[in-house]
Amino acid sequence: MWRRVASHSSLFSAFKSSVPKNQAAYRFKFLEVFSTEIETPAKEGFSSRERVPFITFVLGGPGSGKGTQCAKIVESFGFTHLSAGDLLRKEISSNSDKGAMILDTIKEGKIVPSEVTVNLIQRAIESSGNYKFLIDGFPRSEENRIAFERIMGAEPNFVLFFDCPEDEMVKRVLSRNQGRVDDNIDTIKKRLKVFVALNLPVINYYSEKGKVHKINAVGTEDEIFEQVLRIFSAYES
Numbered sequence: 001m002w003r004r005v006a007s008h009s010s011l012f013s014a015f016k017s018s019v020p021k022n023q024a025a026y027r028f029k030f031l032e033v034f035s036t037e038i039e040t041p042a043k044e045g046f047s048s049r050e051r052v053p054f055i056t057f058v059l060g061g062p063g064s065g066k067g068t069q070c071a072k073i074v075e076s077f078g079f080t081h082l083s084a085g086d087l088l089r090k091e092i093s094s095n096s097d098k099g100a101m102i103l104d105t106i107k108e109g110k111i112v113p114s115e116v117t118v119n120l121i122q123r124a125i126e127s128s129g130n131y132k133f134l135i136d137g138f139p140r141s142e143e144n145r146i147a148f149e150r151i152m153g154a155e156p157n158f159v160l161f162f163d164c165p166e167d168e169m170v171k172r173v174l175s176r177n178q179g180r181v182d183d184n185i186d187t188i189k190k191r192l193k194v195f196v197a198l199n200l201p202v203i204n205y206y207s208e209k210g211k212v213h214k215i216n217a218v219g220t221e222d223e224i225f226e227q228v229l230r231i232f233s234a235y236e237s
């Protein structure tokens with residue numbers, strides 16, 4: 001079964017050199033050349049021998065446990081974990097020309113312009129050598145989502161949504177202790193507002209497309225991972 005996604009560029013051209021010529025990535029490239037649309041598999045698992053790109057968006061409010069659970073998924077299923085927040089923080093540390101703008105935006109709990117974040121994700125995907133990705137904390141807004149589809153020419157295979165009450169998220173973030181500039185009560189309040197205003201619409205969008213797996217993010221890390229395991233095991237085909 002195939003699903004059309006309008007596109008100008010293609011994530012799949014990135015895989016050209018890492019798969020044999022007769023395999024799926026070449027089919028995508030072929031379609032891209034002859035059409036303004038490309039096609040991606042709708043319900044395929046991630047263990048197929050064809051190594052078709054497999055994308056999971058990992059969403060949830062600040063402190064809902066996305067990064068913690070992604071680390072466990074990497075260990076069990078061999079995904080590459082790309083945290084949009086980590087990529088942006090790395091860009092700040094590298095003293096790039098965009099660093100100051102990114103830092104100011106993060107301190108305010110706001111969203112960095114989509115092209116910047118998508119380009120960082122694109123570079124990380126292309127240099128990973130993997131074909132299975134957890135894209136954590138992205139898309140944070142409809143603008144992020146649309147930019148990803150336009151630049152990468154792809155949609156996620158599914159979306160994990162860590163559903164967590166606000167008071168629990170605030171408690172976790174305030175005791176995280178990783179020295180993040182945005183882990184203070186003022187910025188957390190702003191991030192929570194931005195989550196509700198900009199990120200929930202993205203989750204609703206994918207929900208309507210039947211792509212969201214909602215996880216109850218309250219409980220021990222292991223209890224939460226049991227729910228995650230059940231979902232990923234079903235895609236391990």
Ligand SMILES: Nc1ncnc2c1ncn2[C@@H]1O[C@H](COP(=O)(O)OP(=O)(O)OP(=O)(O)O)[C@@H](O)[C@H]1O
Pocket residue numbers: 060061062063064065066067068069085137172173175176177217218219220221224
């Ligand atoms: N199930 C859990 N119960 C209690 N604490 C947890 C749980 N899962 C994660 N934590 C802790 O909560 C904090 C936030 O977790 P994590 O960094 O994984 O969240 P996140 O969703 O990635 O947040 P952000 O969006 O801010 O990056 C961390 O200190 C982590 O150790």
Ligand SMILES: Nc1ccn([C@H]2C[C@H](O)[C@@H](COP(=O)(O)O)O2)c(=O)n1
Pocket residue numbers: 062083084085086088105106109110111112113117136137138139140144182191
């Ligand atoms: N798609 C994204 C992801 C993150 N950011 C910025 C704004 C966030 O508050 C901050 C930290 O992200 P986290 O580590 O909590 O996922 O990074 C963004 O602008 N766009």
Ligand SMILES: [Mg+2]
Pocket residue numbers: 066067083085137
């Ligand atoms: Mg995180």
